Amino acid sequence: METQLMRSKSNQINIILQDRKEEIKAIPNKQNRFAESNSFKHIDSEFSSFVGLHELKQKIKEVYATVVINEKRKQAGLSCSKQVLHMLFKGNPGTGKTTVARKLAKIYFDMGQLSKGHFIEAERADLVGEYIGQTAQKTRALIQKAMGGILFIDEAYSLARGGEKDFGKEAIDTLVKHMEDYQNDFVLILAGYPSEMERFLSLNPGLKSRFPFILDFQNYEVSQLMEIATQMAAEREYRFTKEARYELRERLTRKMQEEERNFSNARYVRNVIEHAIRMHAVRLLTEEHFTTHDLIHLTREDLSSNN
Structure with missing residues (x-):
C-alpha cells in the first residue's frame, strides 16, 4: 500500500513537472524576439512613423543584423561578442534626437x-x-540608475564649457571610465548642436573613438515638415484644408530661410499646430452653427493668425 502511494505521488510530481516544462516553452522569449527572424520588418515597423532619418535606420539595421547572425554563430558553436552601442547625436532642436533615443531603449x-x-x-x-568629489559621486549614481538602459545627455558640450578647473571635466572622465566598464549593459548617448558637439569632441581627443555611432540629424526639408505636420494633426484628429496646407508650406519655407541655423524644426511645427487649434476653437465659438466637418478641419484663417 505504501509503495503504491509513493508511486502515485511520484506520478503526480512527474505530471506537474511536465506541465511546468510546457508552460516555460509557451512563455515568449522577449529578449530574443528580434532574433527569431532574419528580415528587417521589425525595424521598419518601429520606425514607420519617423520622417527621414535614413542614416539612423540603416545603422539600426546593421546592429539588428549583427544580433541575428551572432545568434546563428552561437548555435553553430562559434564565438561572438556583444556590440558597443554608445552613440553621439548632432543636430538642431526638433530633429528627433530625444525621441529616437527613447525609441532605441x-x-x-x-x-x-x-x-x-x-x-x-x-x-x-x-x-x-x-x-570636489561630488561630481564623480553624482555621475556614478546616475550611471548606476541607467544600468540596463540608455542614459541620454542633451547639450553634452555644456560639460566642457568651464575649462580645465570646471567640475564638468570630472563628469566627462567618470562617464568615459564607465562607458568601458559597463559597455555590455549600458548605452550612453550624448547629443547637442552640431558645431558645439564638434568643438566638444575636439577638446576631448580620446572621446570620439569611444562612440562607434556618430549620427547627424539634419534639418528637415519643407516636404518632410509638411508630412510631420500632417501626422501631428492626425494624432489630434484634425485635418488641414487645401488652403491651410498652402499657408503652412509658405510659412515653413519663410521661417526656414529666416532662421536657418536656429530653426527648431518639428518643435516649430508642433507650436504652429497647437496655436492653430486654439484659434480654430475661438473661431468656432464665434459662429452660431458648425458641423463635424468644421470641428475637424483647420483653415487658412486658423494658421494665418499664428505669427
Missing part, C-alpha cells in the same frame, strides 16, 4: 542588448556637483 531591449530597456534623460546639473 525599447528596441535594444527587444534585441536583448539591454536587460531593462529604460530611458533616463539628464543634463549638466544632474552630473556636476558644487565641490
Whole structure:
C-alpha cells in the first residue's frame, strides 16, 4: 500500500513537472524576439512613423543584423561578442534626437542588448556637483540608475564649457571610465548642436573613438515638415484644408530661410499646430452653427493668425 502511494505521488510530481516544462516553452522569449527572424520588418515597423532619418535606420539595421547572425554563430558553436552601442547625436532642436533615443531603449531591449530597456534623460546639473568629489559621486549614481538602459545627455558640450578647473571635466572622465566598464549593459548617448558637439569632441581627443555611432540629424526639408505636420494633426484628429496646407508650406519655407541655423524644426511645427487649434476653437465659438466637418478641419484663417 505504501509503495503504491509513493508511486502515485511520484506520478503526480512527474505530471506537474511536465506541465511546468510546457508552460516555460509557451512563455515568449522577449529578449530574443528580434532574433527569431532574419528580415528587417521589425525595424521598419518601429520606425514607420519617423520622417527621414535614413542614416539612423540603416545603422539600426546593421546592429539588428549583427544580433541575428551572432545568434546563428552561437548555435553553430562559434564565438561572438556583444556590440558597443554608445552613440553621439548632432543636430538642431526638433530633429528627433530625444525621441529616437527613447525609441532605441525599447528596441535594444527587444534585441536583448539591454536587460531593462529604460530611458533616463539628464543634463549638466544632474552630473556636476558644487565641490570636489561630488561630481564623480553624482555621475556614478546616475550611471548606476541607467544600468540596463540608455542614459541620454542633451547639450553634452555644456560639460566642457568651464575649462580645465570646471567640475564638468570630472563628469566627462567618470562617464568615459564607465562607458568601458559597463559597455555590455549600458548605452550612453550624448547629443547637442552640431558645431558645439564638434568643438566638444575636439577638446576631448580620446572621446570620439569611444562612440562607434556618430549620427547627424539634419534639418528637415519643407516636404518632410509638411508630412510631420500632417501626422501631428492626425494624432489630434484634425485635418488641414487645401488652403491651410498652402499657408503652412509658405510659412515653413519663410521661417526656414529666416532662421536657418536656429530653426527648431518639428518643435516649430508642433507650436504652429497647437496655436492653430486654439484659434480654430475661438473661431468656432464665434459662429452660431458648425458641423463635424468644421470641428475637424483647420483653415487658412486658423494658421494665418499664428505669427
